[in-house]
Amino acid sequence: MLVQCPSRCIDLTLSHLREAGRSRRECVVLWLGKRAATNIQIEVCYRPIQSTAEDMFEIPRAGMQALHGELRQRRLMVAAQVHSHPAEAFHSRADDRWAIIRHEGALSLVLPYFAAHTTPSSFMQDAKVYRFSSAATWVEVPFCQVQRECLEIL
Ligand SMILES: [Zn+2]
Numbered sequence: 001m002l003v004q005c006p007s008r009c010i011d012l013t014l015s016h017l018r019e020a021g022r023s024r025r026e027c028v029v030l031w032l033g034k035r036a037a038t039n040i041q042i043e044v045c046y047r048p049i050q051s052t053a054e055d056m057f058e059i060p061r062a063g064m065q066a067l068h069g070e071l072r073q074r075r076l077m078v079a080a081q082v083h084s085h086p087a088e089a090f091h092s093r094a095d096d097r098w099a100i101i102r103h104e105g106a107l108s109l110v111l112p113y114f115a116a117h118t119t120p121s122s123f124m125q126d127a128k129v130y131r132f133s134s135a136a137t138w139v140e141v142p143f144c145q146v147q148r149e150c151l152e153i154l
Helices: 007-022 061-074 093-098 143-150
Strands: 002-005 029-037 039-046 051-053 057-060 076-086 108-113 128-132 138-140 152-153
Touching: 002 007, 002 029, 002 076, 002 143, 029 061, 039 061, 039 076, 039 128, 061 076, 093 138, 108 152, 128 143, 143 152
Parallel strands: 002 039, 002 152, 076 108
Antiparallel strands: 029 039, 029 076, 051 057, 108 128, 128 138
């Protein structure tokens, strides 16, 4: 299902990732949205409570509780998670294991170099996009398929 993300969420996502990157830390943000007939519309770029280091992030129990409260109150779902890496973008084994969303079609985006060089217009090119498959694994979506099948920036 196509995830539609407004450009203001991309801006906010990049500013969170870059801000953390200035102190050489990863950062994770979650895109919260509503499911419509043929797509999911992102409404909120949410930065959960997190503990991070140069090569990891973790959302502690209090962060998960706050997230679930937000989802309930605003009737939203987590459509995608986006996080930064210090160097290349890929889905590490820890990313596979700790991904907080695990529904079929969920997206996980990884941005390289703490998103330091990424602009809203290069976002789609720089991000590696993974989709949770029916076989319950994260599968990289080739760039040429991303805009058609996964993610549209509005
Ligand atoms: Zn990672």
